[in-house]
Amino acid sequence: SQKIEQNSEALNIQEGKTATLTCNYTNYSPAYLQWYRQDPGRGPVFLLLIRENEKEKRKERLKVTFDTTLKQSLFHITASQPADSATYLCALGGMDSSYKLIFGSGTRLLVRP
Amino acid sequence: DGGITQSPKYLFRKEGQNVTLSCEQNLNHDAMYWYRQDPGQGLRLIYYSQIVNDFQKGDIAEGYSVSREKKESFPLTVTSAQKNPTAFYLCASEKPPGTNQPQHFGDGTRLSIL
DSSP: OOEEEEOOSOEEEETTSOEEEEEEEESOOOSEEEEEEEOTTSOOEEEEEEETTOSEEEETTEEEEEETTTTEEEEEESSOOGGGOEEEEEEEEOSSTTOOOEEOOOEEEEEEO | OOOEEEEOSEEEEOTTOOEEEEEEEOSOOSEEEEEEEOTTSOOEEEEEEEETTEEEEOTTOTTEEEOOSBTTBOOEEEOTTOSOOOEEEEEEEESSTTSOOOOEEOOOEEEEEO
């Protein structure tokens, strides 16, 4: 069956450390993968997109990797801050002509001061 | 500023009642989407529209209906046939599909049963 998995347990880290979130998928062949941030009671906000032919993408303190062999994406936040505390969603796209996104359930990140 | 506006923020439904959730965008995007979000689950696609006057069912369309008469508007009706409507509903829009562009989301409507 097709699955997209993110760690359901919250990730609790100390301010200044690097947060690493994982997105694993099975039986999908995405052309690209997106990461979103969602705050409580708000809609998701787009952060980064990485295509299947890209190994790594960076934006300020954010870095995303995409390994199509392992069927995994890693999302890193360096020098984390309490303001980074939120739920982070990964989404697979470009798998069929409908252009739908398939979302993971998200991982909650808590950054302690 | 361009964006997506969902209303109302909170909505309560009585048994046997249909309710309509509003979604308006001024981003000039062609594609619009409706998702349902339940605790601990990913966003699940209800309906989507890639162009005005056309829409397709998503993965959980039963008990819902939509219309797309204008580019800016994509209202969702939760009908009485939807037996478990309590959830957080999110509307999104996107530039012409297939361009690898991100989806832009509204801030959701939380629907509860009275």
